[in-house]
Amino acid sequence: MRKIFFAVLGIAALITIFYPRKKVANIAPVFNKSIEVSQTQPAVTELLENGSSAPAQGDRVFTLLLEDIYDAHPWLNKLPIDTSEYFIVWELDNNQFRIRLKMSSQSSQAVKDALLQKALTNLKQVTNDDLTDYKYHVMYLD
Secondary structure, eight states: OHHHHHHHHHHHHHHHHHSOOOOOOOOOOOOOSOOOOOTTOHHHHHHHHHTOOOHHHHHHHHHHHHHHHHHHOTTGGGOOEEOSSEEEEEETTTTEEEEEESSOTTSOHHHHHHHHHHHHHHHHHHHTSOOTTOEEEEEEOO
């Protein structure tokens, strides 16, 4: 019984090693939801309208969209901000900051306001922006 087990195991190992693997066909990217494209990137609109199935075109669309996002938000590469008291990220879908204070929502309002102000001050320093054009929402641990 033991010999049969090891024989089957050996055959399985040889098949795994020497059996040629099939290559996966190139699959064109599919955009399932609408993509907002700014007027500063007309090339993106052109590529999306042409509907080319070449992977290189999909890569180009992605690169142009990413460039557009970073042009609009040059401080994005400085996020997230993670400290022992709060965590700040940019929500691209909602165009706002999410500030998670690492405290209970049951804490006193004065403590919550002080920590929020500290987080906003840090965010202003990191982004070099007064943040008047941006929204944010605050979350708590619980």
